[in-house]
Amino acid sequence: MSVQRRLIIKGGRRIEGELSVQGAKNSSLPILAAAVLCRGQTEIYNCPKLSDCDAACRILSSLGCGCKREGNVVCVNSSAVCTSDISEKLMREMRSSIIFMGALLGRTGQCRMSFPGGCEIGSRPIDFHLDAFRKMGAKITEEHGYITCSAAKLRGAKISFPVPSVGATENVMLAAVLAEGSTEIHNAAREPEICDLAGFLTKCGAKIDGAGTGTIHIEGVKSLSGCTYTVMPDRIAAATYLCCGAITRGEILLTNTDPASLGLVVPVLEQIGCSIYSFGSGSVYLNARKTLKAPAMIKTAPYPGFPTDAQPPLMALCSTLPGTTMFTETIFENRYRHVSELKRLGAKINVEGQVAVVEGVSRLSGAELEACDLRGGAAMVTAALFAEGTTKISKICYINRGYEDIEGCLRSVGADIRCV
Ligand code: UD1
Numbered sequence: 001m002s003v004q005r006r007l008i009i010k011g012g013r014r015i016e017g018e019l020s021v022q023g024a025k026n027s028s029l030p031i032l033a034a035a036v037l038c039r040g041q042t043e044i045y046n047c048p049k050l051s052d053c054d055a056a057c058r059i060l061s062s063l064g065c066g067c068k069r070e071g072n073v074v075c076v077n078s079s080a081v082c083t084s085d086i087s088e089k090l091m092r093e094m095r096s097s098i099i100f101m102g103a104l105l106g107r108t109g110q111c112r113m114s115f116p117g118g119c120e121i122g123s124r125p126i127d128f129h130l131d132a133f134r135k136m137g138a139k140i141t142e143e144h145g146y147i148t149c150s151a152a153k154l155r156g157a158k159i160s161f162p163v164p165s166v167g168a169t170e171n172v173m174l175a176a177v178l179a180e181g182s183t184e185i186h187n188a189a190r191e192p193e194i195c196d197l198a199g200f201l202t203k204c205g206a207k208i209d210g211a212g213t214g215t216i217h218i219e220g221v222k223s224l225s226g227c228t229y230t231v232m233p234d235r236i237a238a239a240t241y242l243c244c245g246a247i248t249r250g251e252i253l254l255t256n257t258d259p260a261s262l263g264l265v266v267p268v269l270e271q272i273g274c275s276i277y278s279f280g281s282g283s284v285y286l287n288a289r290k291t292l293k294a295p296a297m298i299k300t301a302p303y304p305g306f307p308t309d310a311q312p313p314l315m316a317l318c319s320t321l322p323g324t325t326m327f328t329e330t331i332f333e334n335r336y337r338h339v340s341e342l343k344r345l346g347a348k349i350n351v352e353g354q355v356a357v358v359e360g361v362s363r364l365s366g367a368e369l370e371a372c373d374l375r376g377g378a379a380m381v382t383a384a385l386f387a388e389g390t391t392k393i394s395k396i397c398y399i400n401r402g403y404e405d406i407e408g409c410l411r412s413v414g415a416d417i418r419c420v
Contacts, residue, residue, distance in 0.1 A: 009384035010416035015250035017413035022048040023231040027196040035076035036103040040226035055094040088114040102174030110150040120373035122332035128168035156181035177206040192261040239310040294323030312379035319347035338376030
């Protein structure tokens with residue numbers, strides 16, 4: 001019988017110190033999938049030790065790739081991809097395994113995998129992905145919960161997304177780099193992770209222009225070689241740790257981070273009253289030892305808008321600030337599941353549809369909580385650092401999907417946190 005581990009946090013300690021930020025989960029996953037396209041050896045540096053990355057490595061192994069991790073370096077050898085099927089068990093481990101579809105189509109012209117279905121934060125359809133692959137010449141059938149795609153010849157195409165989708169943009173990029181002719185992606189996602197994936201593919205020999213803008217051009221090439229690549233720092237982990245510094249009215253220096261990728265997170269924290277300094281060398285310093293106040297409105301939006309993934313930890317912070325904040329979540333329909341848990345700590349939050357109104361309180365007190373999803377779990381950790389007394393958080397497997405050793409990281413900057 002597996003014993004569920006819990007995080008035990010005694011709140012009220014000021015966060016003070018320096019923290020090196022992990023590599024980006026949301027870059028590592030598409031880059032691991034992209035390794036399928038390369039004939040030869042790929043070395044991926046700064047790949048965080050996360051259960052989602054482990055799941056991606058298990059998929060690579062099941063496809064016949066050599067896949068070995070040493071510390072934060074993952075080496076993939078894709079010389080001998082021997083199947084295009086991903087088992088249902090592996091698909092269930094991680095919703096983002098859908099990203100292997102573009103890579104497998106590009107490499108082998110076919111793939112078969114179970115439908116990823118919905119997840120904790122919403123229904124998460126994949127229609128944009130499938131429509132785009134059809135336009136590129138793939139035949140797609142959906143039967144008994146399985147999707148089968150095949151393309152005798154994958155052709156470049158003009159793809160236009162109804163709204164920017166990170167996963168669909170990445171999937172099309174993966175399929176297009178080895179397709180015949182050119183592909184144009186309109187209304188492409190502009191997230192920094194798209195640029196990171198483009199950086200990796202370009203290093204392997206792909207021809208990609210416009211990553212980071214709304215229009216991406218890809219010229220198919222005959223083959224890709226392996227390369228050595230360093231994954232960008234995780235901007236959502238960085239945003240979470242900045243919120244942890246701010247909620248304890250502390251001071252934190254984040255290293256191995258990319259200030260530019262934080263986008264609107266920095267101006268919002270400044271508006272709250274934190275002082276933030278970015279250093280070109282990849283560091284961000286936050287000082288929250290002053291009077292803070294709630295921002296009036298936060299609306300999530302595709303990059304460069306405020307990231308939906310940073311909404312839960314920011315909400316935890318706002319729940320302790322004088323004033324009222326109106327949050328509007330525009331990306332996922334079920335992204336307020338942390339609210340009921342924050343309320344157990346004493347937060348005053350009212351949710352109606354996509355809007356959450358947070359009335360700041362001066363005191364939170366420890367309680368027993370259950371993580372509901374990755375970023376919701378991070379919001380609970382953030383709030384627990386402020387709450388008087390002890391907070392116990394269960395179902396931390398959700399948190400471990402995206403934060404590498406959150407307990408050790410926060411302990412190193414002064415938090416009273418342990419995992420039991
Ligand atoms: C990625 C991130 C996730 C982040 C999200 C939005 C990874 C592994 N995950 O998720 O952390 O919260 O971007 O920044 O990178 N949509 C459709 N049909 C589709 C695809 C998407 O309707 O085929 C909709 C979604 O329901 C959502 C919106 O498009 O409302 C954006 O979702 P998308 O950008 O695709 O999110 P993911 O790539 O799944």
